[in-house]
Amino acid sequence: MDPSVFFVKSFSKAFEVPDKFKDKCIRSMMHESAPGVYTFDMMQPIFCDRLLSEVEYFEKWACETRFRIMRPSTMHRFGVALDDFGMKGTLDWLMRDFISHISKILFPDVGGCSLDSNHGYVVEYGMGRDVDLGFHVDDSEVTLNVCLGTEFTGGDLFSEEIFSCSHARGTAIIHRGFHRHGALATTSGHRFSLVMWCRREMKKHRKGFSNDCGECERERQARLIQSVAARKKKWFGVVGEGDDAS
Numbered sequence: 001m002d003p004s005v006f007f008v009k010s011f012s013k014a015f016e017v018p019d020k021f022k023d024k025c026i027r028s029m030m031h032e033s034a035p036g037v038y039t040f041d042m043m044q045p046i047f048c049d050r051l052l053s054e055v056e057y058f059e060k061w062a063c064e065t066r067f068r069i070m071r072p073s074t075m076h077r078f079g080v081a082l083d084d085f086g087m088k089g090t091l092d093w094l095m096r097d098f099i100s101h102i103s104k105i106l107f108p109d110v111g112g113c114s115l116d117s118n119h120g121y122v123v124e125y126g127m128g129r130d131v132d133l134g135f136h137v138d139d140s141e142v143t144l145n146v147c148l149g150t151e152f153t154g155g156d157l158f159s160e161e162i163f164s165c166s167h168a169r170g171t172a173i174i175h176r177g178f179h180r181h182g183a184l185a186t187t188s189g190h191r192f193s194l195v196m197w198c199r200r201e202m203k204k205h206r207k208g209f210s211n212d213c214g215e216c217e218r219e220r221q222a223r224l225i226q227s228v229a230a231r232k233k234k235w236f237g238v239v240g241e242g243d244d245a246s
């Protein structure tokens with residue numbers, strides 16, 4: 001996958017410099033909006049558009065086939081988990097090659113570079129969708145939140161410190177999972193965000209377990225991916241680039 005297709009220049013450049021300058025470059029593109037909360041430019045509009053059209057296709061498909069959408073978390077009534085439509089490979093790549101490095105620099109105390117699993121989803125706010133999100137902590141070591149747009153007012157993210165970060169399309173916020181935060185009401189339009197809860201599962205919980213039913217989960221994922229890819233191909237004549245199914 002070519003990062004320059006998805007990432008803004010400042011982001012991809014920071015990861016291309018020789019290793020000895022990399023940490024400094026990555027740090028210099030971060031703006032600390034509140035203690036422990038960092039914002040930076042990350043995604044190009046084309047990434048936001050493509051992800052949102054995938055979500056739209058998936059929701060349409062789920063509606064027509066009566067596939068029960070797994071909501072991202074108990075806090076959300078709307079939104080979709082990205083694993084459900086074959087984006088696991090893309091999310092793993094994002095975490096392994098980029099988020100882990102950022103986490104090593106900013107959050108060595110929680111995940112550092114040893115993040116090894118993730119839960120990625122898109123949340124939706126606005127008329128007929130969720131309105132806001134109460135104060136909470138995430139089930140993650142490190143959380144990445146990328147604003148996908150589209151047009152909206154309100155929806156600022158907030159945390160305990162006096163901090164309000166209005167999120168522009170393509171910008172990312174990264175923080176520790178235990179950093180309490182919430183989202184104010186989206187007062188007009190629709191707001192979508194890509195959220196990735198990045199975890200350190202293996203080291204924390206699974207040490208010493210050789211059979212944790214990963215096999216069953218892999219089979220379930222493979223069946224789902226095949227079925228979604230087949231339907232997408234039938235309807236749209238394409239399978240999204242970067243999907244597990246491609």
Ligand SMILES: O=C(O)CCC(=O)C(=O)O
Pocket residue numbers: 123133138145157181182183193195
């Ligand atoms: O609404 C947002 O962008 C924040 C979402 C969030 O904090 C979460 O899903 O854990």
Ligand SMILES: [Fe+2]
Pocket residue numbers: 136137138143181
């Ligand atoms: Fe959260």
